[in-house]
């Protein structure tokens with residue numbers, strides 16, 4: 001029998017009604033509308049907590065969809081950012097933080113020799129794909145089913161294709177994620193199933209000399225958390241080398257999140273280009289694309305256009321500098337991984353009797369309800385989205401906030417401690433019993 005009291009959300013309900021009149025869907029980004037029974041309006045965040053407008057506290061594992069690797073309003077970032085704002089929030093001109101932060105990234109990530117900054121992960125991905133096409137004078141970008149690289153026409157393809165339109169597993173049909181997508185992107189993109197080296201091998205044998213770039217999340221974080229099969233990413237690297245294709249790691253999720261050196265340090269594979277965002281700046285709108293000097297120099301030659309009013313925004317760069325200082329401290333990622341594994345194991349025990357499982361990597365994991373851990377998006381079709389959404393709803397109504405989508409990921413921050421994990425597991429046990437009462441397996 002569940003014992004944790006369930007929250008009342010009256011003020012959020014009223015604000016949602018008001019917002020829906022003037023903002024389409026009543027939310028600022030589409031997935032936020034999936035919060036049931038309606039989006040929750042947040043008043044403030046502090047450390048591992050968010051507090052909503054009705055006064056309810058939440059232990060937060062959404063963490064702004066990943067960026068808040070130091071938790072909410074970390075004093076060290078707030079101080080750095082405030083000091084910069086007092087000196088000027090933007091210049092549209094060069095400033096001292098540029099070489100300092102770029103050098104820090106070059107020092108930390110061996111595959112990065114040069115780096116450019118933008119404002120969002122979406123932008124970093126666009127720049128990387130343009131660089132790949134310019135460096136190779138080729139047409140195709142290969143992306144993988146189920147992976148997310150931002151919302152632009154060029155990559156918002158086959159993110160969540162329904163089984164009846166997804167096409168054959170060896171050469172999936174390209175399914176735009178949105179109406180209004182330019183039909184031409186389909187001619188310039190190839191979508192493949194992830195974690196299948198022999199399929200990629202066949203593709204390269206047929207079209208390798210026309211493939212400009214392969215973009216992949218090196219550890220998939222947008223369909224639960226799926227690690228690559230042993231040898232898969234190494235094989236991808238080898239194919240790209242053999243055919244002169246640019247290998248792009250989209251580390252917008254995994255960068256400064258699964259390890260200080262990102263997924264590439266965990267996997268021991270160096271991409272040609274890497275995209276960073278989210279945890280890079282601990283909550284400020286800044287992203288980076290970096291990689292081999294031979295490719296990045298195409299920007300210096302002005303052969304490749306990469307621009308933006310807000311590029312190298314000093315407030316964002318100040319946040320990165322302060323963030324990296326914390327993340328560089330010995331033991332920082334090990335501690336987040338220890339807590340993540342403790343939480344993951346506890347949740348796995350709680351959801352197992354309801355047909356649930358947990359799948360993860362270092363500091364991140366996802367919960368799903370289905371037959372077994374999955375290796376790609378299509379295996380995930382066997383999962384039950386309604387059950388994971390019910391679990392998340394019951395958690396949220398009792399003060400545990402997780403990503404409000406069926407494709408799950410729980411993030412940790414340096415602000416989380418054992419006591420938060422223990423409280424979360426107590427609440428999760430109650431959420432699971434409430435769920436079992438609602439809909440027995």
Ligand SMILES: Cc1ncc(COP(=O)(O)O)c(C=O)c1O
Pocket residue numbers: 065119120121122123125148149150151217222250251252253277278
């Ligand atoms: C792997 C990956 N790449 C790119 C993006 C796009 O980043 P942004 O939302 O900052 O544009 C996301 C966002 O979730 C992502 O998960």
